[in-house]
Amino acid sequence: xxxxxPFVLLATLxxxxxxxxxxxxxxxxRSAYQCTGIAGNEKYTLPLAIEHxxxxxxxxxxxxxIGLGVRVGNVLSVSFVDRATRIVGVILYTIANGTLDGKxxxxxxxxxxxxxxxxxxxxA
Numbered sequence: 371x372x373x374x375x376p377f378v379l380l381a382t383l384x385x386x387x388x389x390x391x392x393x394x395x396x397x398x399x400r401s402a403y404q405c406t407g408i409a410g411n412e413k414y415t416l417p418l419a420i421e422h423x424x425x426x427x428x429x430x431x432x433x434x435x436i437g438l439g440v441r442v443g444n445v446l447s448v449s450f451v452d453r454a455t456r457i458v459g460v461i462l463y464t465i466a467n468g469t470l471d472g473k474x475x476x477x478x479x480x481x482x483x484x485x486x487x488x489x490x491x492x493x494a
Contacts, residue, residue, distance in 0.1 A: 396443060399465060405431070407472070409482030417484055437461070446470070 403418040417432035429437035429448055437450030446463040460491070461474035461484065472484035 396441070397465065397468070399427075399441075399446065399470070401469065403486035404489050404491040405470075405472075405484050405486040407474075408482050417489065439466075450474075 380383045381401055392406045400420055403420070404415065405418045406413065406415050408414070414433070419430045425440060427437075427439040427441060427446060427448065429435075429439060429450065431437075431450075434453045435450050436453065437446030437448040439446050441447075445466060446467045448463070449458065450461060452457045457476050459474055459476035461472050463470040463472040463486070468488055470484075470486040472486065474482050474484055476482075
């Protein structure tokens, strides 16, 4: 029994379950964001709009990219395509304190950073 208690506590912390056993509702991320990041050797700033229908998330960046994603807890995984260049990629966002901290790839062997803050925040 003594060995089980630390394991249950560790599992609870790892999977984010509140102490009372109820599942915490993740924050709503449907919103407008301002994103900054790096593509190749260039820095960029783009607006991002996120909507969802059921468990599907739809993302539209101001640079002509569109994406479809799924959320599990505080992680949003998105496949995207640039409509002009037809380049496809994947971005993985970690959701924390209203911001999206992203890492994205397009198959060139590199991982690129992107950070999105709510468009109405002081950081935007």
